[in-house]
Amino acid sequence: MDLRIKALSVHLLTATGAVLSMLAMLAAVEEKWSLMFLWLVVALIVDGIDGPLARRYDVTRNWPNYDGVLMDLIIDYLTYVFIPAYALFKSGLLEGWEGWLTIILIVYGSVIYFADTRMKTKDYSFAGFPGCWNMVVLVLFAIKPGEMVILLISLALTVAMFLNLKFIHPVRTERWRWLSLPMAIAWTLFAGWAAWVDFHPQSWAHWGLVVTSVYLLFAGIVQELFPKRA
8 A cells, every 4th residue: 555545544543533532522411421431442542553653654754734743632632631621520520619620720731731842752751741631530430539639639630731740651652661551551451441331339440540540640750760871
């Protein structure tokens, strides 16, 4: 197959994220939270696949008519930020002024972060929390901590978007990738199963979500504390 056709196919694959975000939003409006998260997990899988394919087929050179980065950012904002924030508020996990404050900070802070040209580090990690609210809110749905805990986690991560802290990209951050990539795949499997069983409180997937989430959240910070030897 011609490289240009392959490059175009990658763009079209990325664009399917828009359809998945619409399906997730429709489920959210009907308060079918498990179905919403299942669509978001599928969108996350697509997002994890299209990046390596885009680099492999050099979409910038072979199909420059479409801006894949811009397309990806639009879809990421919908699936990573907007829909999860809506779910956090409408589900009743966080109500009252705390809910209003949290969703406003999440959507406002994230759109500024997504537009920041300094969001990537030299090793292709993220400078600051990368706005993966789809992952955060799914874990909150699974473990259902108290409102104050949810509020503090949400506020801390919103602030962390603008701090000089490193957060790994499981695919692109080379250091510890042998562990980070399996952790990210495991998180996806745990997330899909947790949503499939409607976040049953006794599901084994919840422990897996906690363990993998802690690793993905703090691995970059640990790497900074213990820099790689020259």
